[in-house]
Amino acid sequence: MINSSSFRFLHSTHRVLFGANSLQDLGALAEEFGCRKAAVLLDGAFSDGPVQTRVGELIKPLAPEFHALPPHEPDTESVEAARTFLEACDPDLIVAIGGGTAMDTAKVARMLLSNPGPIENIVGPVGVKMHPHASLFICIPTTAGTGSEVSDSAIVAKSGTVSKQIFRSAEMSARIAILDPELGTTAPxxxxxxxxxxxxxxxxxxxxxxxxxxxxxxxxxxxxxxxxxxxxxxxxxxxxxxxxxxxxxxxxxxxxxxxxxxxxxxxxxxxxxxxxxxxxxxxxxxxxxxxxxxxxxxxxxxxxxxxxxxxxxxxxxxxxxxxxxxxxxxxxxxxxxxxxxxxxxxxxxxxxxxxxxxxxxxxxxxxxxxxxxxxxxxxxxxxxxxxx
Ligand SMILES: [Fe+2]
Structure with a gap:
């Protein structure tokens, strides 16, 4: 029934860092990769709270700018807002902190920087060619769920319709995932x-x-x-x-x-x-x-x-x-x-x-x-x- 004689296995994330308080590695990573300017997309629940303050301190030399995401699942409207934020910020370090919403939004919005034009140009579950973006992309999941920090795909609803769009490319994936269990303790x-x-x-x-x-x-x-x-x-x-x-x-x-x-x-x-x-x-x-x-x-x-x-x-x-x-x-x-x-x-x-x-x-x-x-x-x- 299940054919295991030939198969392919895909994995794009280069590095996974795990541990309580591993968020603190963010500053050292920015330094290691020679980053100069940071943009952070974060779950609205963390906006203006201790996590944002802490991230701001960890990467202070990169003058981080923050964009809080709405509480609903990603849609083309919230992705376009994130694209506008990223374009204005012009970062070489992009950090997504939150659940699947934050990570999926960041994955697609970042690709829109190196693939300018209508979002429809990069929609598709297979065979879509996306040009890479030079920024270092780090995903930091705050809940155990989507695993979007290590997947090549993202799902975004098409605003004003009932359809959901799949985006898939290895170019979209996080280069580094930081898994810090302390970040989830405040989740309901x-x-x-x-x-x-x-x-x-x-x-x-x-x-x-x-x-x-x-x-x-x-x-x-x-x-x-x-x-x-x-x-x-x-x-x-x-x-x-x-x-x-x-x-x-x-x-x-x-x-x-x-x-x-x-x-x-x-x-x-x-x-x-x-x-x-x-x-x-x-x-x-x-x-x-x-x-x-x-x-x-x-x-x-x-x-x-x-x-x-x-x-x-x-x-x-x-x-x-x-x-x-x-x-x-x-x-x-x-x-x-x-x-x-x-x-x-x-x-x-x-x-x-x-x-x-x-x-x-x-x-x-x-x-x-x-x-x-x-x-x-x-x-x-x-x-x-x-x-x-
Ligand atoms: Fe799922």
Missing amino acids: AGVTAASGYDAITHAVEAYTSLWANPVTDPLAIAAMQKLAVNLPISFREPGNLDARGECLIASMLAAMAFNSANLGLAHAISGALGALHHVPHGLANALALPWTMAFVQRDLGDKGEIVAGIFGADSVAGGFSTVRHLLDLDQSLDDFVKSDAERDALATAAMASGQVKMSPRTPTPEDMRAIIEAMRTPTGGREPHLNL
């Missing part, structure tokens, strides 16, 4: 849970993707092992730096895996839920994953047993149902999608996702519609059952 528990569930979804979907390969599999397994133990701890104990550090490493490993293996049906649905109903990405994955895994688990072979074992469950779907409940993410699709017509539209949009073809079991449109119908019922942490 709900953010820790939802972003962590996104990382879990990345790991299992990369592991069970038809494009999984002998390099991505160990990365995905390690990510699941770390998240199974440490995500519930991070959720309950926000200040537990060991657990937060393990989750940050896991989210990076999962992204290193999905950067080559791609994802699956939960992301097909969560992408459509984000575009059509603005459901936060991690929560959208939580709504979908137990049910998409209930659909594919009969075709997972040994991999199914391995995943279930990692989560201490009788089945893959049961494991993700339990974790979802533990993290207070066991919601009904009805909280966001209200009518049969909307559920039909959601199923159609999910079927159009490129992630569907990575699934170890290919759904028919009727299967997808049935999965979405099932998502209306919370599982209470129990095994989800699909009659498909």
Whole structure:
């Protein structure tokens, strides 16, 4: 079923620095690379707070300028605002601090400096040629989730529409990622849970993707092992730096895996839920994953047993149902999608996702519609059952 006889593995980030207080390496890195002017794009939650003050001090000789990003997921409007900021600043060091929003916005806005013109010129999941930008680009994730600090892609909604655009190029990637678990301790528990569930979804979907390969599999397994133990701890104990550090490493490993293996049906649905109903990405994955895994688990072979074992469950779907409940993410699709017509539209949009073809079991449109119908019922942490 899964062809591992030939494969390709892609990874573009040159250096990863990990550790509590590793943010302090920022100044030395700026010096090492001979940077003279810094631009910092940061999550709005950190704007004018201690993190901004600290970064300002660490790279003071580079006269850093700061641009706070709006709280919603990136769209073409917020990316264009970031492009305008970067053009005016003319930096040779660009730093993104925050979750996927900050990193994805910075990735695309930076590419617009070296690829001037309409943003549409560089849209596309494969085969897009982007000219490199000479700046040193450093990503500093503050939550364990997207792993955008080590992936070659970014997702940006097209403002005023319900479509999401994928950008992908090795030129977009961070040269350096700094993983500092101290930065996540102030995140609300709900953010820790939802972003962590996104990382879990990345790991299992990369592991069970038809494009999984002998390099991505160990990365995905390690990510699941770390998240199974440490995500519930991070959720309950926000200040537990060991657990937060393990989750940050896991989210990076999962992204290193999905950067080559791609994802699956939960992301097909969560992408459509984000575009059509603005459901936060991690929560959208939580709504979908137990049910998409209930659909594919009969075709997972040994991999199914391995995943279930990692989560201490009788089945893959049961494991993700339990974790979802533990993290207070066991919601009904009805909280966001209200009518049969909307559920039909959601199923159609999910079927159009490129992630569907990575699934170890290919759904028919009727299967997808049935999965979405099932998502209306919370599982209470129990095994989800699909009659498909
Ligand atoms: Fe995701």
